Amino acid sequence: MREQFKAAMRQWHTGICLVTSAGNGGRPIGLVCTSFTSLSLDPVLVSWAVDHASSSIDAWRAAGSYALHVLPPSERPLDHPLVAAFAQRGGDKFRGLDFALNHHGDPVFPGLATRFDCVLHERITVGDHDLMIGRPTAITHPPQNRAS
Template sequence: MDKTFKEIMGSYPTGVSIVTTMIDSKPVGLTVNSFASVSINPLLVSWCIDKKSNSLKAFLHSDKFAVNILSGHQKEECFIFANSTESDRFSKVSWTKSSNHLPILEGVFAVLECKKFQEVDAGDHFILIGEIIDLQRTENKPMFYYQKQVSVVPV
């Protein structure tokens, strides 16, 4: 059943994001495709992190995070942040620190900066819900994930 579930979910197109935060003045981030909107009032979004993730501690101890929604040309960034053995991800990408002291990747489709609203323990993951405190959008086209491939959203 696990294999069929993974095949089904891998065949459901999703966006691709890199969620970032700062811990002890160091940037931390990872690639996620579990990002979703939750509420309009207040503006809430959610994403999931595996309890075995090397980044888990940082996100559980941080009170803010940024969802960097990747643009279609950011395949390299997607895979750098998806690689759990990559220790210095931020040295391989262009980024800046926002006025909210969060790492923001350059060239993304959009960025949603959030303060942590709630953590939910859910099976082998935590669901992190954030309230949006700032957002930006570019004219870039977003990336999507479908059947183990990342592409530009066709529009």
């Protein structure tokens, strides 16, 4: 059943996010995420999930804030150099990257599409993942082109 499930889910194409946080002791952590979704309007909440097998699961569990960078599909997100850097397991994913810190102290990539700066609202263990529910404290996104 597990292999059938994985094969079937490969047919569902989702967006791609990069999630970044200051991590333990201020050491930046990051990962590629396809589970990002809006969760609630009142209060405004978003969610994403981190695998228990993640090499930085303990740092994610300790993180009180994080930034979610939504990559637009028009930019072929799988080809984006940050996706390659953040998809690797372990290691220093931020080595050689130019980033800033948001108001929470989390690493961010200004100008990289839409970003949600969040504080952790709740963390729930669900199966082999932790569901991270965040409350956005700031949302930035590029201006939309509107037809007149």
